[in-house]
Amino acid sequence: MIEANALTKRYGATTAVSELTFTARSGRVTGFLGPNGAGKSTTMRLILGLDRPDAGTVLVDGVPYRQLKDPLRTVGAMLDATWRHPGRSGRDHLRWLAATNGIPDKRVEEVLALVGLTSVGNTRVLQYSLGMQQRLGIAAAMLGDPRVLLFDEPVNGLDPEGMAWIRQLLHSLAAEGRTVFVSSHLLPEMAQTAQDLVVIGRGRLIYQGTMADFVARTSEHGVRVRTPHTDQLRTALAGQAEFTEADGVFVVSGLDSDRIGQLAFDAGATLHELSPITGSLEQAYLDLTRDAVEFPAAPSPEAAQ
Amino acid sequence: MTTPTNLLRAERIKLFSTRALWWCLAIALVAPLAFTALFFALAGPEIPPTVGNTQLASGNGRTVLLVLAVLATASEFNWGTMRLTFQAVPSRVPALLAKVVVVGAVGTVLGLVVGFGSWGLAALVQPDADLALQSAADWRSVLGQSLVFLFTAVAGVGVALLLRSVAFALTVVLVWTQVLEGVLVFIPGVGRHIYQWMPFHAADEFVGAAGFATGPLQLPSAPLGPWGYLGYFAAITVALFVAGVLVTARRDA
Numbered sequence: 001m002i003e004a005n006a007l008t009k010r011y012g013a014t015t016a017v018s019e020l021t022f023t024a025r026s027g028r029v030t031g032f033l034g035p036n037g038a039g040k041s042t043t044m045r046l047i048l049g050l051d052r053p054d055a056g057t058v059l060v061d062g063v064p065y066r067q068l069k070d071p072l073r074t075v076g077a078m079l080d081a082t083w084r085h086p087g088r089s090g091r092d093h094l095r096w097l098a099a100t101n102g103i104p105d106k107r108v109e110e111v112l113a114l115v116g117l118t119s120v121g122n123t124r125v126l127q128y129s130l131g132m133q134q135r136l137g138i139a140a141a142m143l144g145d146p147r148v149l150l151f152d153e154p155v156n157g158l159d160p161e162g163m164a165w166i167r168q169l170l171h172s173l174a175a176e177g178r179t180v181f182v183s184s185h186l187l188p189e190m191a192q193t194a195q196d197l198v199v200i201g202r203g204r205l206i207y208q209g210t211m212a213d214f215v216a217r218t219s220e221h222g223v224r225v226r227t228p229h230t231d232q233l234r235t236a237l238a239g240q241a242e243f244t245e246a247d248g249v250f251v252v253s254g255l256d257s258d259r260i261g262q263l264a265f266d267a268g269a270t271l272h273e274l275s276p277i278t279g280s281l282e283q284a285y286l287d288l289t290r291d292a293v294e295f296p297a298a299p300s301p302e303a304a305q
Numbered sequence: 306m307t308t309p310t311n312l313l314r315a316e317r318i319k320l321f322s323t324r325a326l327w328w329c330l331a332i333a334l335v336a337p338l339a340f341t342a343l344f345f346a347l348a349g350p351e352i353p354p355t356v357g358n359t360q361l362a363s364g365n366g367r368t369v370l371l372v373l374a375v376l377a378t379a380s381e382f383n384w385g386t387m388r389l390t391f392q393a394v395p396s397r398v399p400a401l402l403a404k405v406v407v408v409g410a411v412g413t414v415l416g417l418v419v420g421f422g423s424w425g426l427a428a429l430v431q432p433d434a435d436l437a438l439q440s441a442a443d444w445r446s447v448l449g450q451s452l453v454f455l456f457t458a459v460a461g462v463g464v465a466l467l468l469r470s471v472a473f474a475l476t477v478v479l480v481w482t483q484v485l486e487g488v489l490v491f492i493p494g495v496g497r498h499i500y501q502w503m504p505f506h507a508a509d510e511f512v513g514a515a516g517f518a519t520g521p522l523q524l525p526s527a528p529l530g531p532w533g534y535l536g537y538f539a540a541i542t543v544a545l546f547v548a549g550v551l552v553t554a555r556r557d558a
Contacts, residue, residue, distance in 0.1 A: 045557075045558075049391075049395045050388055050557065050558040051558070052557065065395055066395040066396065068395065069306070070306055070307065071395055072392070072393050077392060080385060080388075082384075083384065083385030083386060083388055083389050084384060084385070085380065085381075085386055086384070087323045087324055087325070088323055089322065092322035095318050095322075096318040097315070097393060099311055099312075099314040099315035099318055100311060100312060100315040100390065100393035100400070101307060102306045102307070102308065102311045
């Protein structure tokens with residue numbers, strides 16, 4: 001479990017993270033979503049004790065990161081897959097990291113096998129493709145068999161096969177009861193991966209809750225109806241639902257398409273179109289983060305539930 | 306556990322798993338030995354064949370070791386492995402101590418090899434010269450290189466921790482050792498006095514390899530004895546390292 005409480009971090013005059021409070025639960029994949037520059041990476045660095053917060057606290061399994069005895073055995077993290085010496089082999093990269101926390105070399109072989117890099121373990125990292133580097137970063141995060149995993153943009157630059165592999169890995173890690181906290185600026189990818197969601201914009205919390213609630217809350221519900229018999233339809237809908245009308249196109253909210261179709265039939269209105277509008281997730285997300293920019297000080301009460 | 310043993314092992318794996326180490330060690334060994342051989346084979350009476358003068362070229366190896374220590378440390382900031390290290394060792398200081406111990410150990414061994422190698426090679430090139438290690442000063446010249454190289458490595462790690470950039474740190478140590486220390490002496494009046502307090506001149510004084518410069522530069526008599534000079538040199542390098550550690554432990558990584 002990761003618990004951030006009123007985290008604030010400033011770099012000079014810039015406030016990167018502002019009074020950020022959220023929880024990432026164990027046994028769940030928690031997506032950490034926000035536009036580029038929203039403060040996701042800063043938050044990750046604060047969780048890992050790489051940067052010190054100006055205010056607030058963040059606990060990993062109830063303890064500040066800097067007080068963990070063998071940090072790699074509690075928290076595995078890949079903040080940046082390029083954090084490696086290009087002239088060192090993948091195996092040596094994992095060996096030194098494992099050695100710091102007294103993790104045996106046997107485990108290095110296990111994580112190399114887990115991410116499918118055994119055959120290139122002795123190859124210098126500069127010859128690795130982007131996908132192989134991501135896998136090496138994930139192997140490094142898995143070294144200590146940690147209960148908490150942090151990944152910053154793990155699918156960046158990966159091909160669809162690599163994305164699917166990571167998605168599956170994250171799910172299986174969470175299914176084993178671990179806390180999986182994964183950031184992305186891509187909502188569609190997150191929608192397929194995360195069960196819980198923490199959305200930030202400009203360093204502030206916009207939403208925390210389940211992915212399902214987020215989708216339900218933000219997807220626009222309505223039905224688009226097109227008819228040549230506008231008068232009949234208008235009469236039929238009056239008092240039954242709210243609607244807007246323009247050039248023979250009605251957008252009806254508060255009724256489902258079955259009911260609207262029946263009303264139109266009863267009123268003798270021929271329908272040329274009857275289509276439910278499920279607002280795209282991406283649009284909803286963009287709307288949300290734009291709101292955060294317009295009203296930066298007011299995360300709505302229900303968003304903070 | 307982040308025990309000293311584990312951290313030393315991690316730093317040893319880091320240092321010995323890149324090619325930079327082997328290149329630097331090769332150059333740090335070949336350069337001083339080759340120059341020593343040339344000096345003793347070709348030089349006339351201006352370089353008398355004494356034990357102290359067998360160490361004249363050791364400064365080349367020392368500079369390459371400085372480069373090695375800077376690379377081993379500053380490249381960790383450039384490549385991001387320092388952040389991984391701090392992820393694994395959040396208190397930071399033990400990891401930095403482990404690094405200086407490992408780099409320092411490599412420096413010590415290199416110093417021994419350069420010291421005895423230069424002396425042995427000189428004896429080979431000039432078999433008639435009396436280069437037997439008899440006096441304490443003779444032993445200090447040859448064996449003392451291990452201490453000079455040890456503290457040189459400490460300085461390199463310290464400068465790299467302070468500057469956190471390979472390019473910046475290399476520029477500073479190379480300009481310092483190759484240019485600044487040498488030109489300061491030419492400042493009229495005070496230059497020669499300042500020069501006597503330059504750290505690498507102090508190191509040369511300790512191993513008795515400064516004699517070559519003392520004559521032509523007309524340096525005033527040395528303000529410190531050899532061991533005083535070693536203490537002075539060591540204090541500067543340790544101060545650089547301690548400053549580097551304090552800054553690194555506090556800064557955002």
